Amino acid sequence: xxxxxxxxxxLSALPVLAxxxxxxxxxxxxxxxxxxxxxxxxxFDDDPSVPSNPRQALICARGRCAPTENQxxxxxxxxxFDGPDxxxxxxxxxxxxxxxxxxxVILLLHxxxxxxxxxWENGTPLDTxxxxxxxxxxAVLALDAPYHGGRLYENDFNDPPxxxxxxxxxxxxxxxxxxxxxxxxxxxxxxxxxxxxxxxxGALGFSQxxxxxxxxxAVDPRVRAGVVWATPMRKNxxxxxxxxxxxxxxxxxxxxxxxxxxxxxxxxxxxxxxxxIPSEDKSFVLVEGGHRVRPTxxxxxxxxxxxxxxxxxx
Numbered sequence: 001x002x003x004x005x006x007x008x009x010x011l012s013a014l015p016v017l018a019x020x021x022x023x024x025x026x027x028x029x030x031x032x033x034x035x036x037x038x039x040x041x042x043x044f045d046d047d048p049s050v051p052s053n054p055r056q057a058l059i060c061a062r063g064r065c066a067p068t069e070n071q072x073x074x075x076x077x078x079x080x081f082d083g084p085d086x087x088x089x090x091x092x093x094x095x096x097x098x099x100x101x102x103x104x105v106i107l108l109l110h111x112x113x114x115x116x117x118x119x120w121e122n123g124t125p126l127d128t129x130x131x132x133x134x135x136x137x138x139a140v141l142a143l144d145a146p147y148h149g150g151r152l153y154e155n156d157f158n159d160p161p162x163x164x165x166x167x168x169x170x171x172x173x174x175x176x177x178x179x180x181x182x183x184x185x186x187x188x189x190x191x192x193x194x195x196x197x198x199x200x201x202g203a204l205g206f207s208q209x210x211x212x213x214x215x216x217x218a219v220d221p222r223v224r225a226g227v228v229w230a231t232p233m234r235k236n237x238x239x240x241x242x243x244x245x246x247x248x249x250x251x252x253x254x255x256x257x258x259x260x261x262x263x264x265x266x267x268x269x270x271x272x273x274x275x276x277i278p279s280e281d282k283s284f285v286l287v288e289g290g291h292r293v294r295p296t297x298x299x300x301x302x303x304x305x306x307x308x309x310x311x312x313x314x
Contacts, residue, residue: 028269029238037248040239043177044184044219047084052185054081057090073097074134081189083146084181090150091143091186092116095195096134104200104309105190106133107183107216107223108142109209113160115149116142125293129204132302137311139196141186145179145212147171169237176240180215187222198222200309204301206230206293207264211242217254218245225308227301229257230291231273232264246276253281253308257297261290281308 057078058065068075076094083089095103108119108130119130119142133140147155147163155163155171163172183203191198202225205213210228217226226249234240254277258270265273267286274284283304287297 026235028233028235028243028272029241031247032239032244034248037244040244041219043173044180044215046181046184050082050084050086052081052083052188054079054189056080070097073131079189081182081185083178083185085178087146087151087154089143089182089185090116091141092120093139093141094130094134095139096137098137101195102193102197103137103139103195104202104311105139105141105196106305107186107201107203107213108140109179109183109203109205109212110142110145110148111207111209112164113148114209115144117149125295125298128295129293129298129301132298133305136302136306138202138305141190143182143186145182145208146175172237173240176212176215179212180219183212183216184220187220200224202226202305202309204229207232207291211240214242214245214249215240217249217251221250223251225253225255225305226251227255227257227305229293230259230262230264231256231270233269233273243273243276246273247278249277249279252279254279255283255285255301255304257285257287257301259287259289259291261288264291 056067057080058067059069059078068077074094074096076092079091079093080088081091095101108116110116110118118124119126119140121127130140144151147160163175187201190196190201201223203213203216203223204227205211206229210231211234213226213228214231217223231242234242256270256274256277258265258267260267271284274282285297287294
């Protein structure tokens with residue numbers, strides 16, 4: 001059976017057009033050699049001397065505290081583990097209410113200025129997406145990237161787009177590298193759980209999340225299927241151009257979605273990025289509109305994941 005790929009989709013409906021303009025300027029970076037890429041890739045290596053110390057956070061309501069909360073379609077846990085610099089990383093792990101397992105799991109990577117909570121915001125496309133994944137038998141895991149959500153204090157409580165608009169490239173790189181390492185630590189933890197199948201891991205990433213999904217798939221082979229949705233080109237930071245990572249993805253299956261009028265890239269740039277992906281099982285979908293996730297695309301995305309790493313697939 002062919003090796004499966006990483007599916008990464010990070011989604012956000014928040015318009016950040018002011019942030020898009022620096023990304024549109026200039027041409028795509030030139031290809032780099034494997035030796036040059038290896039230098040960048042080392043930044044995503046974990047430091048085993050810093051333990052992750054995974055633990056559960058108690059959820060309290062009506063005078064009682066418990067490690068899980070039943071939300072109807074799923075049971076959600078709040079997890080905390082230590083990142084590569086020792087800072088706490090909050091995460092949600094949600095398993096389908098149906099107890100049969102072990103479950104395949106999808107990493108949900110949020111967009112710039114988003115958080116793990118985006119996937120539980122009632123009535124939004126991201127909430128619809130997560131519910132559809134549970135209905136298909138998937139567990140999901142979402143964490144707050146550095147400087148986002150419960151970690152806004154790391155950025156002195158400035159909203160993350162400030163990093164882009166003020167040209168703080170070193171901090172943006174730090175955000176990306178730490179986020180990837182933290183997802184690798186999350187994968188280490190998932191492998192210890194009897195209710196998770198560590199051989200069926202995917203990731204969904206939208207916008208910034210799509211970039212991080214490609215980074216992760218290039219440095220960690222455990223992600224078998226990846227959906228990358230509306231991927232910015234990051235042309236003003238050539239070593240972190242997503243194309244360098246797409247060219248070296250270890251995921252066996254990749255689904256890429258791009259908007260016809262997305263301010264973060266042109267359609268030819270998205271097609272160039274897709275062409276770099278070496279996976280034999282890959283698909284490109286061009287959707288009408290700009291930088292957003294539409295509910296109309298969600299059923300096909302969930303079906304695509306189910307056909308590759310869903311329950312009963314091996």
